[in-house]
Amino acid sequence: MRIKRVAAVAAVAALALGLTACGGDDGGEGTGAGSKSFAAGSTMEKLNKAQKIKVGTKFDQPGFGLKGLSGKPEGFDVEVAKIIVKELGIPEDKIEWVEAPSKVREDVIVNGTVDLVAATYTINDKRKERIAFAGPYYEAGQNIMVKKDDTTITGPDSFKDGTKKVCSVTGSTPFEEIKKYVKDVATQLVPFDTYDKCRDALKSGQVDAVTTDNVILLGYIAKDEASFKLAGSNFTKEPYGIGVKKEDADFRSFINDTLDKAVADGSWKKAWDDTAGKFGAELGAAPTINRY
Amino acid sequence: MNVLIDKFDVFAGGFWLTLQICLLAAIGALILGAVVAVLRISPVPPLRALGTGYVNVFRNMPLTVVMFFAAFGLPALGSNADFLRIPVIDSLFTRLGTDLPYFRFALIALVLYTAAFVCEALRSGVNAVSAGQAEAARSLGLTFGQNLRYVVLPQSWKASIVPLGSVIIAMIKNSALVGFFGVVGDLSQTADQLTSAEGYAFVPVAIGISIGYLIMTVPLGALLDRIEKRQAVAR
Numbered sequence: 446m447r448i449k450r451v452a453a454v455a456a457v458a459a460l461a462l463g464l465t466a467c468g469g470d471d472g473g474e475g476t477g478a479g480s481k482s483f484a485a486g487s488t489m490e491k492l493n494k495a496q497k498i499k500v501g502t503k504f505d506q507p508g509f510g511l512k513g514l515s516g517k518p519e520g521f522d523v524e525v526a527k528i529i530v531k532e533l534g535i536p537e538d539k540i541e542w543v544e545a546p547s548k549v550r551e552d553v554i555v556n557g558t559v560d561l562v563a564a565t566y567t568i569n570d571k572r573k574e575r576i577a578f579a580g581p582y583y584e585a586g587q588n589i590m591v592k593k594d595d596t597t598i599t600g601p602d603s604f605k606d607g608t609k610k611v612c613s614v615t616g617s618t619p620f621e622e623i624k625k626y627v628k629d630v631a632t633q634l635v636p637f638d639t640y641d642k643c644r645d646a647l648k649s650g651q652v653d654a655v656t657t658d659n660v661i662l663l664g665y666i667a668k669d670e671a672s673f674k675l676a677g678s679n680f681t682k683e684p685y686g687i688g689v690k691k692e693d694a695d696f697r698s699f700i701n702d703t704l705d706k707a708v709a710d711g712s713w714k715k716a717w718d719d720t721a722g723k724f725g726a727e728l729g730a731a732p733t734i735n736r737y
Numbered sequence: 738m739n740v741l742i743d744k745f746d747v748f749a750g751g752f753w754l755t756l757q758i759c760l761l762a763a764i765g766a767l768i769l770g771a772v773v774a775v776l777r778i779s780p781v782p783p784l785r786a787l788g789t790g791y792v793n794v795f796r797n798m799p800l801t802v803v804m805f806f807a808a809f810g811l812p813a814l815g816s817n818a819d820f821l822r823i824p825v826i827d828s829l830f831t832r833l834g835t836d837l838p839y840f841r842f843a844l845i846a847l848v849l850y851t852a853a854f855v856c857e858a859l860r861s862g863v864n865a866v867s868a869g870q871a872e873a874a875r876s877l878g879l880t881f882g883q884n885l886r887y888v889v890l891p892q893s894w895k896a897s898i899v900p901l902g903s904v905i906i907a908m909i910k911n912s913a914l915v916g917f918f919g920v921v922g923d924l925s926q927t928a929d930q931l932t933s934a935e936g937y938a939f940v941p942v943a944i945g946i947s948i949g950y951l952i953m954t955v956p957l958g959a960l961l962d963r964i965e966k967r968q969a970v971a972r
Contacts, residue, residue: 616933632835649812
């Protein structure tokens, strides 16, 4: 019972955050629940009836989910979520954006704090034990950013000799991945809570490289081409998916259908071009939806 | 709750590193705090002003900001805190001797911040010694140093011990910040790693690291209570 109560408190806290995050929302006219119809008892029907939805996303990820001065998060994840919400027949201004940092993504889905999560969410088996993924809607890959004039680091294997230091965000998939390449975790890995700090550490020479998904690095390089470059090419595949409740197979397949449709009608590509595509990252072909 | 058993080695490693940080920071803070306390009670006005200034700055700044200054300010000034790579000690505490400066930066921040509180705890002990003692010693012709060494400090440490303990306990809890300033593998960073990357539920992991901190702080608190009972200053 204790755990349940803690979860409830956490949910209330997250809700409060979400509400404050959406201050200044002057609700628009709904398009009406009648414009779409769904199977009775399904999540889609419930959401459509309620005419509101809670979406978890990042607030600090340039190009994917970044909450700027406008007070609303913007980016590719956000646009993809909007496509799904539109398909549910819910107007865009009825979305309640909830910040979902990496630490709590599974928890907010399991607790029902949010209805879906779109937050640079890499699909992996460990996470599938607790939640389910629709998608992938994008395939990123881990890469390495170094100083412009650095020729000594050419890929992850450059860390094997135990001298080069690399920075990433604590608790992220790239951080786990690079652990496999370094000789000594204690002396070669630098964890920070945001990539901005990693970038600063690279700029001041405390670390030799920053590693994470290519799109995030491209965002930094786009802002500061004189200082940074990518070293080599992607060495992992990071398929980004939409997180939903594990047992909700209907909702998952509905999102998968929506993603397929979005790829076909070009709204998927447009979402990319308006957001992360501005950094010069290649979108490539749409990843194959994994229906399990 | 399986995470506590499955990942016991990870928790143990985190505990070990946090313990190392706390031990080093406690030693540093006690030394520096004592120096600042001596400055603050010295008869020389400029030195007094220096000590007071130090306490006012570090006691009134959030630790997070001090950490920021250490982790990002020092590199900007071109320092990697290499002076902390003390020959014998860095072989005992290997993190001190690496080319990776973040452990040292975190240590500097913790020491600077905690020393201000140590100083105040020591000074409160000195103030508990009645002024007549120091005056009597001075009238016997003892110098300031002798006065401190033979008369004031032997009496004052008893009154300082409990506030000092509280300061050290607060410091142990404050060490949870270092995981967010580039130190890999302490308790708080370990928790982050287990919940974010490996997808364990937050609550069991939080309970696990809480136990880690409690193992360090609770016995210390109990020890202080005992010392206080034995060494209580007679009033």
